[in-house]
Amino acid sequence: MLKMTQYLSALLLLISAPVLAQAPTVTAQQFVDLQQGDSDYPGFRRAHAKGMCVSGQFISNGNLHSYSTAAMFEAGITPFVGRVSIAGNNPNAPDLKAPVRSFALSFNADNTQQWRVAMNTPPVMAVSNPHDFYQQIIAIKAGPKAIAEFFAAHPESEDFRVWKSSYMPTNSFAHETYHSINAFYLVNENKEHQAVRWAMKPANVNPVSVERFTGENALFNELQQRLANAPVVFDWEFTLAAPEDDENNPAKSWPNTRQKIVAGQVVIEQWQAQTGGQCDDINFDPLVLPSGIQATKDPILRARSAAYAESYRRRAIESLTGQVKEGRDD
Ligand code: HEM
Structure with missing residues (x-):
């Protein structure tokens, strides 16, 4: 009888262990409810609501071709439609106050x-799973005291905090470095997988001097004027894990010493207002991937995909x- 009880409790432990090990699940609906909060801008994104469409081309130098079968890594040109934005749920938010800028x-x-x-713009997140990110958004909404307590309770946020303490926001979308944050695999013809993160870094090609804008739409106005003079160019740099x-x-x-490979240049040539623009109807779901690129098991990627869809x-x-x-959209 005793043996049977021991057997049953061992079985129960075995069944429940993987469940207990995981952080509680957050649904896409809960994420989007929290992110949109009481913001009332129907038709706009529930996060990164203020944005502008951009378009241009990626000029690949072929350097990643042996790492990935993705067609766009062969030497040549692939056009893109994109969007620059600031984080937050308000399409009328003042640009220079946003803590995060995006591409x-x-x-x-x-x-x-x-x-x-x-x-x-940050190279890493402060947390590593959707549950903790949900709690982080609650803390951000509650204010500086709550976020300080949140960081203290989450020591894994150290790399993010170190970055944040030295980050100086610039006066231009063109001068920021944008990070994938999540890692992906490059997969080549032999099915070899190489984990990478990437960043798009200002290439400073044809630098034009642009008026320093202030006011609510400073970043968007600046980029419009910059593009009227010349394209905006980024190096697309991959870091190999x-x-x-x-x-x-x-x-x-x-570590900073990891091998880096520049795959080519991303050139923004034009802009368009987001409402009715080419980027408006695009869901920039990070799990829409070509052959030759695969998702890692990072749970944040799945949470992102589900929340963007919602x-x-x-x-x-x-x-x-x-x-x-x-809503202001240009
Ligand atoms: C669990 C974590 C995250 C959640 C729940 C989340 C949620 C969202 C949501 C709901 C949107 C609006 C999507 C739409 O309506 O099209 C959005 C947009 C966006 N997110 Fe996230 N996000 C997360 C993490 C990240 C990370 C790690 C990055 C950067 C690597 C990121 C970058 C962006 C960008 C750039 C946009 C705007 C895309 C556009 O221009 O349409 N997010 N996010």
């Missing part, structure tokens, strides 16, 4: 290989039913 791109190589990329780097933890930096579903319904409210 998203949608590539369609050979008209068959879709790739959606969405990047932010070493075997000891954890590709599934977006809160952990990899935000997209809400704004698409509102747009289709004509509920879109005026």
Whole structure:
């Protein structure tokens, strides 16, 4: 009898162990409810609501071709439609107060290989799983005291805090570095997988001097004027993980000494207002990947994909039913 009880409790432990080991799940609906809060801008994204469409081309130098079968890494040109934005749920927010700036791109190589990329200015997240990110958003909304307590309770936020303490926001979208944060695999013809993160860094090609804008729309106005003079160019740099780097933890930096490869240049040539613009109907879901690029097991990637779909579903319904409210969009 005793043996049977021991057997049953061991079995129960075995069954429940993987469940207990995981942080509680947060649904896409909960994420989007929290992110949109009481902001009432039907038709707009529930996060990164203020943005502007951009378009241009990626000029690949072929350097990543032996690492990935993705068509766009062959030497040549792939056009993109993209979007620059600031974090937050208000499409009228003042640009220079936003803590995070962003750049998203949608590539369609050979008209068959879709790739959606969405990047932010920090190189890492403060946390490594969706549950903790949800708690972080609650803390951000509660104010500086709550966020200080949150960071103190989450020591894994150290790499993010170190970055934040030295980050100096610039006066231009063109001068920021944008990071993938999450890692992905490059997969080559031999099915070899190389974990990478990437960054788009200002290439300073044809620097133009642009008026320093102030006011609510400073960053968007600045980029419009800059593009009227010349394209804006970024180097697309990939960092290759070493075997000891954890590709599934977006809160952990990899050492600076890791090999870096520039795959080519991303050139923004034009802009368009987001409402009715080419980027408006794009969901920059980071799991839309071409062959030759694969997702890691990073749980944040799945949470992002689900939340972007939910935000997209809400704004698409509102747009289709004509509920879109005026919001500053250029
Ligand atoms: C669990 C973590 C995250 C959640 C729940 C989340 C949620 C969202 C949501 C709901 C949207 C609006 C999507 C739409 O309506 O199209 C969004 C947009 C965006 N997110 Fe995240 N996000 C997360 C993490 C990240 C990370 C790590 C990055 C950067 C690598 C990022 C970059 C962006 C960018 C750039 C956009 C704007 C894309 C556009 O221009 O349409 N997010 N996010």
